[in-house]
Amino acid sequence: MAQDTPEKRLLPSECPSCGQTLAAKRLECSRCGTAVEGAFTLPVLLRLTPEEQELTVNFLKCGGALKDLARVYGVSYPTIRNRLDALMARVKALESGENGGGRT
Amino acid sequence: MTEQAQRRPRRHWVTWLVNPFHFVAGGQALGAGLAAIVVAGLVASVSDSHFDGVLDFHTGLAAPFWLPVAEGLIDWLVLGVLLFLAGLVLSRTKFRAVDVFGTQALARWPTLLMALAALLPGYRQQSARFAAFDFSLVPAYAPEFFTTLLVVFIAILWMVVLMYRAFAVSCNVSGGRAIGLFVFALIVGEVASKVALYLVLQATGVAVGPVP
Numbered sequence: 425m426a427q428d429t430p431e432k433r434l435l436p437s438e439c440p441s442c443g444q445t446l447a448a449k450r451l452e453c454s455r456c457g458t459a460v461e462g463a464f465t466l467p468v469l470l471r472l473t474p475e476e477q478e479l480t481v482n483f484l485k486c487g488g489a490l491k492d493l494a495r496v497y498g499v500s501y502p503t504i505r506n507r508l509d510a511l512m513a514r515v516k517a518l519e520s521g522e523n524g525g526g527r528t
Numbered sequence: 529m530t531e532q533a534q535r536r537p538r539r540h541w542v543t544w545l546v547n548p549f550h551f552v553a554g555g556q557a558l559g560a561g562l563a564a565i566v567v568a569g570l571v572a573s574v575s576d577s578h579f580d581g582v583l584d585f586h587t588g589l590a591a592p593f594w595l596p597v598a599e600g601l602i603d604w605l606v607l608g609v610l611l612f613l614a615g616l617v618l619s620r621t622k623f624r625a626v627d628v629f630g631t632q633a634l635a636r637w638p639t640l641l642m643a644l645a646a647l648l649p650g651y652r653q654q655s656a657r658f659a660a661f662d663f664s665l666v667p668a669y670a671p672e673f674f675t676t677l678l679v680v681f682i683a684i685l686w687m688v689v690l691m692y693r694a695f696a697v698s699c700n701v702s703g704g705r706a707i708g709l710f711v712f713a714l715i716v717g718e719v720a721s722k723v724a725l726y727l728v729l730q731a732t733g734v735a736v737g738p739v740p
Contacts (some may be wrong), residue, residue, distance in 0.1 A: 500553035502627045506700045509621045 561633025569597030588659025615699030631694030
């Protein structure tokens with residue numbers, strides 16, 4: 425992963441060694457230091473690539489208006505719609521993989 | 529401009545050349561494409577050229593000035609309908625008719641290059657001879673004749689690439705099945721456009737013949 429500033433540090437979702445989906449094991453409160461340990465499955469949205477997450481956020485910020493979203497990216501309407509279709513397919517695949525594997 | 533909008537595909541100008549539909553589609557493409565078709569038709573009428581088929585371009589037959597314009601529009605419409613139907617069969621996602629017809633219109637802009645190249649006097653003279661069934665090649669006409677043929681050949685290839693890209697982007701299809709259906713639509717469109725043009729000539733009583 426790139427050595428970015430802490431504000432831009434990306435949450436990895438796949439194991440860099442074997443490619444298996446990572447799970448969160450420890451969550452810590454930054455104010456009081458309380459820590460919670462367990463096996464927490466990463467939400468689907470966090471398992472998307474940074475570009476896919478960015479597209480999701482921009483889609484929401486545009487209020488779901490594909491024309492506005494296309495303008496943000498500087499591409500045509502069908503191009504951005506095709507990207508969203510691919511994103512939807514990826515989310516469904518992640519969800520079906522999650523349901524098929526059972527909750528940890 | 530947002531950070532996202534500042535990101536551009538590598539070789540931006542190449543994308544504009546071979547896949548402008550990445551950036552423009554819908555009503556914008558339709559307007560620009562129809563304008564190009566109309567202008568190409570008007571320019572073609574000067575050199576007695578015709579777009580007598582989805583991919584066809586011939587010179588040497590005199591006709592009213594509006595006929596090449598009508599030919600371009602009919603060619604666009606016929607292929608647009610066929611590719612729209614192909615998209616309904618193949619695509620797994622929704623798509624807009626305005627994107628299909630708009631991108632197909634814009635994909636025909638290389639016809640303007642063909643029409644301009646056909647203005648070369650040597651090409652026109654030689655083509656008029658061929659249209660009158662005189663198949664002798666006049667050496668003086670040869671350089672301009674073959675130059676125009678080369679430009680027309682490249683423009684047709686470019687147009688086919690653009691037509692496929694337009695189909696792929698507007699209908700969100702790709703792969704072997706998309707290519708197969710596209711080729712099928714081209715072949716059917718070639719036949720259908722000629723039938724449609726024949727019916728237009730019949731309905732309007734227009735006679736097309738060798739340049740006097």
